Amino acid sequence: MNLPNKLTLLRIILTPIFMVAxxxxxxxxxxxxxxxxxxxxxxxxxxxxxxRKRGLVTDFGKFMDPLADKMLxxxxxxxxxxxxxxxxxxxxxFIVLFREFMVSSIRLVAASSGGKVIAAxxxxxxxxxxxxxxxxxxxxxxxxMQIVGWFNIPFNVLSVVGLVAQIAVSVPLWISAILCxxxxxxxxxxxxxxxxxAK
Numbered sequence: 001m002n003l004p005n006k007l008t009l010l011r012i013i014l015t016p017i018f019m020v021a022x023x024x025x026x027x028x029x030x031x032x033x034x035x036x037x038x039x040x041x042x043x044x045x046x047x048x049x050x051x052r053k054r055g056l057v058t059d060f061g062k063f064m065d066p067l068a069d070k071m072l073x074x075x076x077x078x079x080x081x082x083x084x085x086x087x088x089x090x091x092x093x094f095i096v097l098f099r100e101f102m103v104s105s106i107r108l109v110a111a112s113s114g115g116k117v118i119a120a121x122x123x124x125x126x127x128x129x130x131x132x133x134x135x136x137x138x139x140x141x142x143x144x145m146q147i148v149g150w151f152n153i154p155f156n157v158l159s160v161v162g163l164v165a166q167i168a169v170s171v172p173l174w175i176s177a178i179l180c181x182x183x184x185x186x187x188x189x190x191x192x193x194x195x196x197x198a199k
Contacts, residue, residue: 030143123183134172
């Protein structure tokens with residue numbers, strides 16, 4: 001197994017570790033989760049660059065790299081939904097999962113009908129980058145709010161701060177959801193021939 005594929009597998013291994021750090025109720029757990037998420041995201045950047053630079057692009061990498069991305073970002077969204085981080089997370093999660101199921105289905109049809117492996121396009125990569133930025137930002141805000149909660153702050157002030165924090169977290173998350181829809185529609189249009197062949 002080459003280095004890019006090992007980095008992809010490392011990202012998959014880090015995903016459940018990240019989710020545990022996100023879900024446990026311990027001091028600075030969001031900070032720890034953020035560090036794990038950043039390391040996992042760096043492997044996403046490195047595996048593709050190394051694969052292209054050294055001519056190590058494989059069908060395994062084309063399949064597993066997008067899967068590893070989906071696992072990592074979906075784990076974050078599920079964790080945010082469970083922890084009450086962000087507004088409308090149930091809809092964001094629905095949008096993300098619908099898009100990913102659709103793209104995965106197209107890839108399966110392409111692979112079964114013509115043996116073609118469809119790599120992620122630029123819109124898919126932009127979607128992933130926007131999700132990574134939004135998730136890191138959400139973890140930073142969540143950690144700040146955890147620290148704020150340790151101080152004896154009047155409830156009314158804390159409520160206002162919490163509302164502002166929720167809005168601040170939700171904006172980049174919804175931007176990533178919009179990019180998710182956009183990339184999904186473009187992916188569908190670009191690969192509509194495979195859908196026609198499956199009829």
